[in-house]
Amino acid sequence: MNIQKLTSLAHSAKMRSIVSLFDQKERVDDFSISTPHLHLDYSKQNITDVELEQLIEIAQGVSLSEEITKQFSGVKINNTEERSVLHTVLRAPQVVKQQILGETLANEVEAAEQQMANVVNNVQNGILTGHTGKRFTDVLAIGIGGSYYGVKVSLSALEHYRDLRLAVHFIANVDGGALEEKLKKLNSETTLVVVISKTFTTQETMLNAKAVKQWMLSCASVEEPKLNNVAAIIEKHWFAVSSNIEAAKEFGINVKHILPMWDWVGGRFSLWSTVGLPLALAIGNDNFNKLKQGAYEMDMHFKSTDFKHNMPVIMALLGIWNRNALEYPTLAILPYAHSLRALPGYLQQTDMESNGKSVSKSGDKLSWLTAPVVFGQEGTNGQHAFMQLMHQSDDIIPTDFIVALKGRSQYTENHKVLVANCFAQSEALMQGKTLQQVKIELEMSDLSADEISLIAPHKTMKGNTPSNTLVMDSLTPETIGSLLALYEHKIFVQGVLWQVNSFDQWGVELGKQLGARILSAIDGAEDDLLSASSQSLIARFRDRSKVTPSV
Numbered sequence: 001m002n003i004q005k006l007t008s009l010a011h012s013a014k015m016r017s018i019v020s021l022f023d024q025k026e027r028v029d030d031f032s033i034s035t036p037h038l039h040l041d042y043s044k045q046n047i048t049d050v051e052l053e054q055l056i057e058i059a060q061g062v063s064l065s066e067e068i069t070k071q072f073s074g075v076k077i078n079n080t081e082e083r084s085v086l087h088t089v090l091r092a093p094q095v096v097k098q099q100i101l102g103e104t105l106a107n108e109v110e111a112a113e114q115q116m117a118n119v120v121n122n123v124q125n126g127i128l129t130g131h132t133g134k135r136f137t138d139v140l141a142i143g144i145g146g147s148y149y150g151v152k153v154s155l156s157a158l159e160h161y162r163d164l165r166l167a168v169h170f171i172a173n174v175d176g177g178a179l180e181e182k183l184k185k186l187n188s189e190t191t192l193v194v195v196i197s198k199t200f201t202t203q204e205t206m207l208n209a210k211a212v213k214q215w216m217l218s219c220a221s222v223e224e225p226k227l228n229n230v231a232a233i234i235e236k237h238w239f240a241v242s243s244n245i246e247a248a249k250e251f252g253i254n255v256k257h258i259l260p261m262w263d264w265v266g267g268r269f270s271l272w273s274t275v276g277l278p279l280a281l282a283i284g285n286d287n288f289n290k291l292k293q294g295a296y297e298m299d300m301h302f303k304s305t306d307f308k309h310n311m312p313v314i315m316a317l318l319g320i321w322n323r324n325a326l327e328y329p330t331l332a333i334l335p336y337a338h339s340l341r342a343l344p345g346y347l348q349q350t351d352m353e354s355n356g357k358s359v360s361k362s363g364d365k366l367s368w369l370t371a372p373v374v375f376g377q378e379g380t381n382g383q384h385a386f387m388q389l390m391h392q393s394d395d396i397i398p399t400d401f402i403v404a405l406k407g408r409s410q411y412t413e414n415h416k417v418l419v420a421n422c423f424a425q426s427e428a429l430m431q432g433k434t435l436q437q438v439k440i441e442l443e444m445s446d447l448s449a450d451e452i453s454l455i456a457p458h459k460t461m462k463g464n465t466p467s468n469t470l471v472m473d474s475l476t477p478e479t480i481g482s483l484l485a486l487y488e489h490k491i492f493v494q495g496v497l498w499q500v501n502s503f504d505q506w507g508v509e510l511g512k513q514l515g516a517r518i519l520s521a522i523d524g525a526e527d528d529l530l531s532a533s534s535q536s537l538i539a540r541f542r543d544r545s546k547v548t549p550s551v
């Protein structure tokens with residue numbers, strides 16, 4: 001990436017006000033893009049036509065079009081793991097699957113989709129039941145990271161589409177308190193369990209799965225002594241989604257209940273695969289397919305639209321502009337929809353786990369910074385908390401505002417207020433309030449000149465915070481599919497510009513390895529290579545929890 005070019009371009013941008021850019025008459029039209037399900041207004045970004053053109057040239061300079069083609073056609077762009085990155089193929093029509101994957105693999109994928117659709121139909125129709133013949137009323141999905149966030153965000157976004165006979169619960173955290181709280185609410189006789197783990201080795205997921213198995217078996221032995229047949233209970237109630245079929249079998253899961261995953265679909269992009277089972281159980285096959293259709297439409301837009309009118313490309317370039325040219329280190333995600341409350345968490349994983357890197361694909365140290373720190377919360381709650389800092393500290397925090405024009409509840413007045421708050425915040429963050437404006441306002445009050453001088457600086461707002469506003473008509477499977485695919489592609493484009501491998505996560509791996517070492521140390525193993533701080537914390541824990549050495 002031509003970082004010098006970016007830095008020199010940013011020189012004048014850093015000095016000017018975003019508001020002044022609106023002198024250009026057609027700015028709102030020129031700085032907006034519509035796709036079948038989404039509308040992006042990026043006119044409140046601190047950027048001009050000319051600068052955007054230069055950014056597009058930078059993108060062309062790293063052969064972005066060719067990189068897009070490589071991704072969609074299955075070239076192994078995840079070079080450190082020698083893998084293709086083909087989540088997009090999962091939402092494409094069968095004929096495209098055949099072209100990209102070849103006939104045999106495409107047929108396997110189709111068979112897995114059919115298997116999943118059958119499970120959904122059979123659970124919803126009461127053909128698949130628990131071991132006592134009762135219908136399933138609850139689904140407990142056990143998984144973490146990419147085997148959790150995508151399903152979680154879509155399920156809360158599409159709550160209105162949920163089959164009310166079936167509630168879906170998640171266990172991701174390894175905290176036993178979370179597990180206990182969840183299990184208290186469940187009836188083991190009518191609970192279907194799905195263990196989602198691509199590797200089927202993730203410590204948290206495996207530990208939780210074992211605990212839930214134990215719970216289910218102990219409930220059965222208390223309530224129905226005659227039916228205390230371990231294999232039958234696990235066989236009927238348990239499902240697995242994994243690419244490690246052997247490990248799932250070993251766990252005791254009925255082979256017919258194991259749905260395959262593919263190593264060419266990364267965990268954080270896997271919602272479109274059989275990982276979506278708990279979601280499909282909740283919203284039904286038709287709606288799940290509509291979600292995929294919405295994503296596919298975004299794929300088509302991304303693949304076939306020139307960069308200037310390409311929503312993911314433009315969002316990516318704006319992100320690069322804010323991060324590397326204007327040097328803003330953070331990105332706020334503010335969905336003005338309670339149903340999208342899980343979006344910031346989901347994007348923290350997809351964005352930061354993908355692009356939080358500092359070496360290029362060929363292993364060279366980069367001379368620019370990559371992914372911003374992503375954070376956020378549902379609006380309007382954030383307004384009554386961290387947004388104070390966004391208005392008045394000297395840090396500028398670029399923001400994505402996301403809102404649906406039509407609400408889903410009967411409380412139309414609430415929805416109007418919600419939307420008004422969304423639009424008001426982007427305006428306030430851009431306009432700010434000068435000392436002069438505050439003083440004029442205060443002069444209308446009873447305050448003395450001295451009091452005005454004292455209070456006025458406290459009421460000024462810096463403004464000039466850039467933002468995108470992403471608007472959809474309403475929250476539907478298609479719009480949510482499009483929205484998630486939009487961010488997937490934005491992240492991909494940024495990875496290409498930053499020249500990183502967006503599809504590995506070695507940093508997370510280190511945490512996993514050290515987690516195992518610390519666990520052994522807690523169990524009594526000597527580990528002199530651990531820091532004095534960690535050794536002391538381990539000793540304190542052993543002392544307080546009376547751990548008996550097992551090694």
Ligand SMILES: O=P(O)(O)OC[C@H]1O[C@H](O)[C@H](O)[C@@H](O)[C@@H]1O
Binds near residue numbers: 144145200202
């Ligand atoms: O699906 P699993 O194999 O259990 O992996 C779950 C998660 O593990 C790690 O945290 C990875 O960084 C994630 O990308 C992955 O989604």
